[in-house]
Every structure is written in C-alpha cells, then in structure tokens.
Amino acid sequence: MLELRGICKAFDNPVLTDFDLDVGEGEIVALLGPSGSGKSTVLRIITGLETADAGSVTFQGRDLADIPPEGRGIGMVFQRLALFPHLDVAGNLRFGLARDGDESRIDEMLDLVGLDGFGGRRIETLSGGEAQRVALARSLIAEPRMLLLDEPLSSLDADLKESLADEVRRVLKTLGIPAIHVTHDGALAARLADRIVHLASARELAKE
Amino acid sequence: MRVRAVFVMAWTCAVLVPLILAWGELSSVAERSIWDTLSSFEDKFQTQGAIGFTFQVAALSTLLTLALGIPLAWNLGRYRWPGHAFLRGLFTVPFVMPSILVAMGFLALFDAWPIMRREGALWALLIAHAWFNLALVVRFCEPLLATLDPELEEAARLLPHGETRWQRMRNLWAPLMWPSVAAAGAMTFLFSFTSFALVRWLTPGQRNLEVVMANQSDWAGIQIPELGRAPSEIVMAASMVQMLTILTSLALISWLQSKRMRMVTPTIEDARSSGSGWSALHLMLMAGFVLAPLVALTFSSFQIRGEWSLAGWEAAFAGSRTGIGVSEALRSSIGYALLTLAIALPLGYILADTIQRVEQTRPRLAMAIDLLAMLPLAISAVIIGLGVLIGLLRTEPALLREWWIPAYGHVMLTTPFVVRILLPAMRGLDPDFENSAALLGARPFRRLVSIRLPLLRGSLIVSGCFVLAISLGEFGASWVVIRFTEWTTLPVLIDELLGRPGFDPVPRAAAQAGGVVLLGLTMVLFMAVERFRPLGRGGDF
Numbered sequence: 040m041l042e043l044r045g046i047c048k049a050f051d052n053p054v055l056t057d058f059d060l061d062v063g064e065g066e067i068v069a070l071l072g073p074s075g076s077g078k079s080t081v082l083r084i085i086t087g088l089e090t091a092d093a094g095s096v097t098f099q100g101r102d103l104a105d106i107p108p109e110g111r112g113i114g115m116v117f118q119r120l121a122l123f124p125h126l127d128v129a130g131n132l133r134f135g136l137a138r139d140g141d142e143s144r145i146d147e148m149l150d151l152v153g154l155d156g157f158g159g160r161r162i163e164t165l166s167g168g169e170a171q172r173v174a175l176a177r178s179l180i181a182e183p184r185m186l187l188l189d190e191p192l193s194s195l196d197a198d199l200k201e202s203l204a205d206e207v208r209r210v211l212k213t214l215g216i217p218a219i220h221v222t223h224d225g226a227l228a229a230r231l232a233d234r235i236v237h238l239a240s241a242r243e244l245a246k247e
Numbered sequence: 248m249r250v251r252a253v254f255v256m257a258w259t260c261a262v263l264v265p266l267i268l269a270w271g272e273l274s275s276v277a278e279r280s281i282w283d284t285l286s287s288f289e290d291k292f293q294t295q296g297a298i299g300f301t302f303q304v305a306a307l308s309t310l311l312t313l314a315l316g317i318p319l320a321w322n323l324g325r326y327r328w329p330g331h332a333f334l335r336g337l338f339t340v341p342f343v344m345p346s347i348l349v350a351m352g353f354l355a356l357f358d359a360w361p362i363m364r365r366e367g368a369l370w371a372l373l374i375a376h377a378w379f380n381l382a383l384v385v386r387f388c389e390p391l392l393a394t395l396d397p398e399l400e401e402a403a404r405l406l407p408h409g410e411t412r413w414q415r416m417r418n419l420w421a422p423l424m425w426p427s428v429a430a431a432g433a434m435t436f437l438f439s440f441t442s443f444a445l446v447r448w449l450t451p452g453q454r455n456l457e458v459v460m461a462n463q464s465d466w467a468g469i470q471i472p473e474l475g476r477a478p479s480e481i482v483m484a485a486s487m488v489q490m491l492t493i494l495t496s497l498a499l500i501s502w503l504q505s506k507r508m509r510m511v512t513p514t515i516e517d518a519r520s521s522g523s524g525w526s527a528l529h530l531m532l533m534a535g536f537v538l539a540p541l542v543a544l545t546f547s548s549f550q551i552r553g554e555w556s557l558a559g560w561e562a563a564f565a566g567s568r569t570g571i572g573v574s575e576a577l578r579s580s581i582g583y584a585l586l587t588l589a590i591a592l593p594l595g596y597i598l599a600d601t602i603q604r605v606e607q608t609r610p611r612l613a614m615a616i617d618l619l620a621m622l623p624l625a626i627s628a629v630i631i632g633l634g635v636l637i638g639l640l641r642t643e644p645a646l647l648r649e650w651w652i653p654a655y656g657h658v659m660l661t662t663p664f665v666v667r668i669l670l671p672a673m674r675g676l677d678p679d680f681e682n683s684a685a686l687l688g689a690r691p692f693r694r695l696v697s698i699r700l701p702l703l704r705g706s707l708i709v710s711g712c713f714v715l716a717i718s719l720g721e722f723g724a725s726w727v728v729i730r731f732t733e734w735t736t737l738p739v740l741i742d743e744l745l746g747r748p749g750f751d752p753v754p755r756a757a758a759q760a761g762g763v764v765l766l767g768l769t770m771v772l773f774m775a776v777e778r779f780r781p782l783g784r785g786g787d788f
C-alpha cells in the first residue's frame with residue numbers, strides 16, 4: 040500500500056540514507072529509534088510537508104512526488120497535537136469534516152474516542168489524554184486513507200500512555216486504517232503496532 | 248504595599264489634577280455648559296469641519312496602516328532574514344521618530360517629487376500616518392507570528408478546511424490574529440486621531456481637533472474681554488470630543504488585549520522558516536518606504552534651492568535665525584530627557600510592579616491602576632501641555648518660570664510606555680526565582696537587586712531607551728509649555744525654524760539639519776535596543 044524506496048534526506052547532516060519502508064493494507068507499523076534518527080522526517084516526507092533529497096514515495100500504486108500534502112489523503116496526529124486554540128472541540132473536528140460532511144459524525148467520532156459530550160469544551164480545559172483523543176478524532180473524521188502518529192503519546196504518564204495506545208489501536212483496527220506510529224518507547228511500539236521497524240539500522244524486528 | 252499605594256496616589260494626582268484644574272478654568276471662562284459648547288462647536292470659523300476631518304483622517308490612516316503593516320508583520324514574523332534584529336529595529340524606528348521630524352522628512356520627499364504634493368495633501372498625511380504607525384502593527388502581530396507553532400498550519404493543511412492558502416488564511420490565521428490586528432488598528436486610530444505635527448505641516452489648510460486646540464492654547468483659560476470666551480469654549484469642546492473617543496478606543500484596546508491574553512496559543516521558541524524571493528523583495532520595498540523620508544531629510548539639509556550647501560547646518564548651529572542654536576537646544580533636550588528618565592523609569596517600574604502584584608488578588612483594582620497608568624498615553628500631548636500650563640496658572644503661576652516644568656509633561660507621556668514594556672516582562676518572570684531566594688534568606692531589597700532587576704535587565708534597557716527617545720522628540724506638550732527661549736528643545740526649535748517666512752531658504756535647511764541630528768540620536772538608541780528584545784516578546788511596544 041505504501042512504499043518508500045531509497046529515501047535520502049540531509050539538513051545540516053545526513054538524517055536518512057537510502058531508507059526503505061513498506062506498509063500493507065490495515066497494518067500498523069511502529070518506527071522506533073532514538074531522538075534525531077529521522078523518525079519524524081520520514082512522516083513529514085510521506086505527508087509531503089518535507090521533500091526528500093532522493094528516493095520515491097508510492098501510495099496505493101501512485102507516485103506522490105507531485106501531489107501536495109493536502110491532496111495525498113494522509114492524516115497525521117502531530118507531536119504537540121496542534122489543536123486549534125480558537126476553536127472548541129467540536130470546531131476542531133468540524134475543521135476535519137468535508138465541506139458537505141454530515142455534522143452528526145462529530146458526535147459519532149467523539150463517541151468512538153470516548154469523549155461523548157465534549158463537543159463544547161475549550162481546548163485549554165482538556166487534560167493531556169483528552170487532548171490526544173481529540174487530535175486523533177480530528178484526524179480520523181477527515182477519513183484519511185492512512186494515519187501517521189508522530190509521538191503523540193510522549194508527554195503522557197505511563198499508565199495513560201498504555202491505555203491510550205490500546206484505544207488508538209482499537210479505533211484504527213475498527214476503521215481498518217493503516218498507520219505508522221513514530222516513537223522512541225519500545226514497549227509502547229510493541230503495544231500499539233503489528234510490526235516494528237528500527238530506524239537506526241533500518242532493521243525490521245518481528246513483533247514478539 | 249503602603250509605599251506602592253503612595254506612588255499610585257501620587258501618579259493619579261499628577262495625571263488628573265492638572266487636567267481637572269484646566270477644565271475648571273476653561274469652563275469658568277467659557278461660562279457655558281459643555282453641551283452648549285459642543286452643540287455650537289462647528290459654527291465657529293476656527294473649528295468648522297474639524298471633527299469630521301479628525302475622524303476621517305484617523306479612520307483612513309488606520310486602514311492604510313493595516314494594509315501596509317499586516318504583510319510586513321507576516322514577512323518579519325514568519326520568515327528568517329539575515330540581520331533580523333536590524334530589520335525589526337528599522338521598522339520600529341518610525342514609531343519613536345519625533346513627529347515633527349516625520350513631517351519634515353515627508354516635506355523633503357515632496358520637494359523631491361512635487362507630483363505627490365499635487366495629488367493632494369490628504370494622501371500625504373495618510374501615508375505619513377501609515378509610516379509612523381507601521382511599527383504598531385509589527386509590534387502587535389510579529390511576535391505571535393514568529394512563535395506560533397508551525398504544526399498548527401501543517402495540521403490545517405492536511406484537513407479539508409485548511410487545504411488551500413485562502414482557507415488557512417480564513418479559518419486559521421484570521422481567527423488567531425484578529426485580536427492582535429484589531430488592537431494594533433485601535434492604537435493606530437488613537438495616535439492618528441491625536442496627531443499634531445503631521446497635520447500642522449502636511450495639511451496646512453486643514454485642522455484636526457489637536458491643531459484646533461493648539462491654535463487656541465495661548466488664550467484658552469485666560470479672561471481677556473477682547474478675545475471673548477471662544478478660545479476656552481473651543482478647547483473645552485474639542486477636548487471633550489477627544490476624551491470620549493479616546494476613552495472608547497482605550498476600552499476597546501483593553502478588551503482586545505485581555506482577549507489576546509486569554510487566547511492560549513501554542514508557541515515554540517522560533518517558528519520562522521526561510522523566506523522566498525518575493526518576500527525578500529517586499530521587505531526591501533518596505534525598508535525603502537521607511538528610509539525614504541529620512542534619506543530625503545538628510546539630503547535636503549545639505550541643499551539650498553537645489554544647490555549643495557552647508558548654509559543650513561551653519562545657521563542651525565550658529566542660531567543665526569533664532570535665539571539659540573542646535574547645540575544649545577540639543578543640550579536642553581538631553582537635559583530634559585535625562586531628567587525624565589530619572590523620574591519615569593522608577594515611577595513606571597513601581598506602577599507596573601504594583602499592577603502585577605495586585606492582579607493576583609484584586610484583578611479589578613489592577614485593571615483600574617493599569618487604566619490610570621495608560622491614561623496619559625491616550626490623552627493628547629497638547630492637552631497634557633495645556634493641563635500643566637493652565638493648572639499652574641491657576642494654582643502657582645510662579646512655577647511656570649521653573650526650568651524643570653517641561654519635564655512634567657514628558658514624564659506624563661513616557662511613564663505609560665515604561666509600564667507597558669515592563670508589565671509583560673514581570674508577568675513572565677517565574678515566581679520560583681524569588682521564592683527560592685527568599686527561602687535562602689534574602690530580604691526583599693536583596694531579592695530586588697540580586698534577582699528581580701537583573702532578570703528584568705533587558706526590558707529595563709528597552710524602556711529606558713523608549714523614554715529617552717520619546718522625550719528627545721516630544722513636541723506637542725513642549726510647544727505649549729515652553730515659554731522661555733533658553734528652555735527651547737530641539738523639536739520646538741525645528742518648528743520655529745520651519746515657521747519662518749519661505750522667501751529665505753536657509754531656515755528650512757537649518758530645521759532639516761536640526762532634524763538630522765535628532766534622527767541620528769533616535770536611530771542609534773533604537774538600533775541598540777533591539778539587541779535586548781527577545782523574539783516573541785511584544786504587543787506592548
């Protein structure tokens with residue numbers, strides 16, 4: 040479904056060198072690696088927010104090179120969640136709804152992530168876990184063909200991290216959406232993903 | 248706390264008493280109620296059309312300033328440029344330029360391109376106001392733009408309602424930025440509404456309320472039967488219209504500021520990216536716009552009727568066309584500026600400190616003190632000068648001979664800037680620094696000297712430079728208050744030279760030479776200051 044071939048990217052120093060990755064239908068892959076190993080850069084190249092110096096990205100058989108980020112049909116949950124502060128929870132979800140989209144899907148989506156009745160809440164009143172679920176719901180309501188998760192759970196405490204990882208996995212599997220989860224936490228990667236790719240050596244590790 | 252209360256009371260008296268005394272005197276001379284004077288305001292030949300002209304100029308100037316300022320703030324805030332601090336300084340300089348100098352700069356520019364003058368003086372005035380207030384838009388908008396988390400725009404771009412540039416502008420940037428833009432607009436309106444030197448020199452055939460009041464200031468509040476009560480009536484009514492408008496604008500600004508504070512925007516240390524060639528070109532054009540009147544002024548000072556000459560500079564320093572020369576006036580200006588700094592900086596510090604400490608427990612009281620601190624910023628300089636003048640005439644006329652009296656108006660006008668710069672910096676201080684110092688046994692004075700003041704060092708330097716620059720260039724209040732030649736400040740001397748008959752070209756060049764001296768001083772102060780202003784700090788000058 041998604042193929043990355045020979046991806047190279049350098050900023051001041053090389054970050055990615057000849058990197059390959061495959062993600063299948065409905066599969067959840069974890070990209071595991073230490074800080075600075077280029078995990079987030081991979082996601083940004085897939086979305087088109089960053090351009091690779093070399094290599095190709097193919098999604099559902101289409102080369103994404105000339106397709107802008109907004110045309111790729113790929114959603115992303117950002118590390119700092121990027122919830123719009125001037126909108127309430129429902130407003131944030133509405134941002135992700137297609138122009139002629141059914142408004143009732145906002146409640147459905149909030150229900151799916153366990154935030155029933157949160158539509159009127161302001162963003163700054165949400166706890167870390169609630170904000171993370173809103174960000175997930177906002178990405179999913181846009182009906183992406185693939186979801187990228189850029190360490191969205193990193194700022195949460197251990198217990199909450201585990202329960203949310205289970206919940207994210209449940210939601211993704213319910214909707215059948217393939218995903219890439221970037222993290223430096225091995226236990227979390229194992230909990231959420233079907234397969235782990237270690238970025239530092241690009242070795243694939245089978246999920247135990 | 249008692250010491251702070253004494254300072255707040257002293258400030259309140261210093262601001263309000265001259266104004267109340269002035270109003271009392273004006274109304275007793277006018278012998279009419281304020282409503283009667285207001286209803287007949289437009290009937291007098293001295294005032295006809297002044298209210299409409301004032302509002303028209305303020306509104307159009309605001310629109311033009313926003314149209315020029317928003318793209319500039321965007322360019323400065325979103326992109327990283329070589330010499331960024333220099334550029335920020337450059338675009339801030341207009342706001343602290345003495346208004347009389349701006350007027351001279353534009354006059355020099357129009358001399359170089361006479362077509363602009365033929366196109367209409369109103370346009371010239373609007374462009375000069377936009378030039379002058381550009382820094383407000385940059386100061387209010389650029390800090391947020393420079394630090395707003397870029398993930399917000401990236402997230403919007405990946406969602407259906409933020410796919411296009413226009414959608415992101417409408418659905419993301421506009422709602423996030425509007426309180427800052429509106430606050431900058433309201434401030435611009437305020438400053439354009441109370442503009443004096445620019446209207447006086449760029450639209451000599453027109454009068455706004457400020458010019459009307461200044462023209463009557465020599466006779467207002469004085470009982471001279473031959474002059475009748477018209478001057479007092481005019482100043483009373485004009486100041487009433489001004490006060491109502493200013494208070495409305497202030498209330499609007501205060502509401503917008505609290506809205507800006509309430510909006511918790513996710514920020515990072517530096518959100519800027521590399522700019523495109525078009526953005527660089529736009530920035531260069533704007534830099535040209537800012538520099539044009541200053542360069543024109545400098546060149547003109549070396550020219551007499553189109554020929555290169557040093558006659559203007561010689562006349563300026565010799566004082567051959569006026570009672571005193573540029574060096575004496577400069578000495579006088581620097582003296583008043585240093586005296587103002589010595590008073591306004593500690594006074595502003597104590598006011599800001601009081602507001603910050605009181606707002607934890609009594610937010611309404613803090614807001615009231617904040618409003619009091621802001622009041623002189625909103626009252627026109629001419630009215631402050633008149634307040635001091637008439638207030639003293641009524642109470643202690645002998646004090647008018649004291650050399651330090653002009654500094655009174657300067658302190659009134661500069662202290663609010665100190666408060667506005669120091670208050671956000673104080674709010675941003677982590678209280679744990681002082682708490683841990685206290686737990687280590689440091690007494691309040693030691694905590695102030697060893698912890699608080701060093702942490703506020705940058706903001707103190709910025710506010711100090713603001714005080715010096717504003718005092719050096721202050722014109723309106725000084726023009727009304729200064730009664731003796733030996734007190735003449737540089738801006739007042741420049742005005743005097745500009746007012747000389749046009750058949751002699753030397754005074755104009757001499758005024759320009761004086762302007763260049765003032766320009767150099769202000770530029771140096773402001774370029775130096777930018778080093779101390781951190782990225783992301785702003786919205787309060």
